[in-house]
Amino acid sequence: MxxxxxxxxxxxxxxxxxxxxxxxxxxxxxxxxxxxLPLVADAHGERAQMPQLRMSTVHWFDIEVSTTRLDVNDEIVVKGSFMPSRFWPEHVESIEGTAFLNIGVPGPSFVRLDSRVNGVPMIRSTRFMRGELYHFEMRLKARKPGRYHVHPLINVKGTGPIIGPGRWVEVGGNAADFRLEATTLLGQKIDLEHYGFANAAWWSLFWFVFGLSWFVYWLLECPIVIPRFKRRDELGVDADQMITKADRRFAFIYLTLTLSFIVGGYQYAQASYPITTPLQTGRVNVPPAERPAPTVKVEMVEARYRIPGRSFRIELKVTNSGNSAVTVGELAAGNLRFVNAAVSKVVPADEDDLVAADSLRVENGPVQPSETRNIVIYADDAMWETQRMTTMIKSPDANVAAMLFFYGADGERHIVEIGGPMIPVFG
The missing domain is CATH 1.20.5 (Single alpha-helices involved in coiled-coils or other helix-helix interfaces)
Known part of the structure; x- marks a missing residue:
């Protein structure tokens, strides 16, 4: 009307x-x-990260899982080795600051029971030195049925997760059967899967309802958003009249109740759990793995990536001070493995294992004992493009890094990191 x-x-x-x-x-x-509503997480992979991060941060190799099929409550061991790159990007916070070994899976599908690097328990953060070798092992317990892509990863403060190669693992059984029991320092046996859940859920619901009631009161009592601004303009200097004495009384009561619940909850927690241990924030020291003196030294003379042929050409100056001839058996870069089938036989672990089993060619090898020679290797495979590594040509920091695995006539493996600028070839 x-x-x-x-x-x-x-x-x-x-x-x-x-x-x-x-x-x-x-x-x-x-x-x-x-x-x-619950969100469904699918498999994740290394392609989400920039090529420079994948190639010049952490080199992962010898990744293994103890089994690829297990049931809920069964255990699985993920182990392998990694080496932080000597060519770590200057604009990325270093792994020599603060880092933490972790496992990458879609959602809480596993529980980590134990993790160690070079035998040191990884219950806290640490630092890893660039150019050094580390061996890790993580023991997990299956929690939820499903098919998961399991990755080792390292969380670096200020940088984020550096993801390693993944393996598909299938978990069967029933999630309702999962049990995770532990004994506290006071000798009390508890089920970590459900311990304290009801208390946390009750307090969460209480504060949600408490806050929602505060919001609903003002929603029903006063005009909101646009009507409120219009009303304020109408009242001008008297806009405070929109807040009545009853509103102020209600706000004071809510403030008093809020402080009372906080103080009362603290007192209740102190009385119920008089002995507590705070979360530990210190860092542990992890000494690098001991390695014999290197007998193979490598200098990268030139690196070129030919875009039309998806071919990486690297010229190397190799010095062999060992007792047997050596040749390149594998190039690993950004979790991609390019294998010289004439030297090393590698079978992909599954359909998504990033292995090109016969994609590495070596010219002017092998390098004999006490010899220095220039050799050229070619890593030719479509993985450079399918795994989104070709975007490295668009980076303002066009430097690359990779791991070379030399094999001697005596069967010994020599691990050497190379790095330097890369030149794209468009023709």
Whole structure:
């Protein structure tokens, strides 16, 4: 209805306001429902990271899993080796600062029971030195059925996760059968899967309802958003009149209740759990693995990537001070493995194992004992493109790094890192 002056009546305004409030409440309800819906996580891979991060941060190799099929409550061991690159990018925070060994899986599908690097327990953060060798081992317990791509990874402060090669693992059984029991320092046996869950859920629900009631009060009591701004403009310097004495009384009661619940909850927790141990923030020291003195030294003379042929050509100056001839058996870069089939036989672990079993060619090898020689290697495979490594040509930091695995006539393996600028070839 409209009065004689053409202005909507008070009843009409109340009706509009009521419709607006109902619409807002429906939108809020839908928002909270969507927040509570579980999200489905699919397999993840190394392709999500930039080529420079994958090639010049951490070199992973000899990654193994103890089994690829297990049931809920069964254990699996993931182990291997890694070497932080000597050519770590200057614009990326270093792994020599703060780092933590972790496992990368979609969601809480496994529980980590134990993890060690060079025999040192990894219950805290540490630092890893560039150019040094580290051996890791993680023992996991299957929690949820499914098929998962399991990756070792290292979380670096300020940089994020550096992901290693993944392996597909299938978990069977029933998630309801999962058990994770532990004994506290006081001798109490608890189920970590459910311990404290009811208490946490109750307090979360309580604070949610408590906060929602505060929001609903002001939603129903005062005009919101645009109507509120209009009302403020109408009242001008008297805009404070929108807040009544009853509103202030309600706010004071809520403030008092909030502080009371916080203090009371703290006192309750102290009385219920008088002996507690704070989360530990110190770092552990992990000494690098001992290695024999290197007998193969390599200098990268030139690196060129030919885009049309998906071919990486690297010229190397190799000095062999050992007792047997050596030749390149594998090039590993950014979790991609290019293998010289004439030297090393490598079978991919699964359909997504990033191994090109016969893609590495070596010219002017092998290098004899006490000899220095220039050799040329070619890593030719479509993986450079399918794994999104070709975007390195667009980087302002066009430096590359990789691991070379030399094999001697006596069967010994020599691990050498190379790195330097890369030149793209477009023709």
């Amino acid at each position: 409209i009065d004689a002056a053409g202005t909507p009546t008070a009843a009409k305004l109340r009706s509009r306001r009521e419709r607006l409030r109902r619409r807002t409440l429906r939108m809020l309800a839908l928002f909270y429902v969507l927040m509570l």
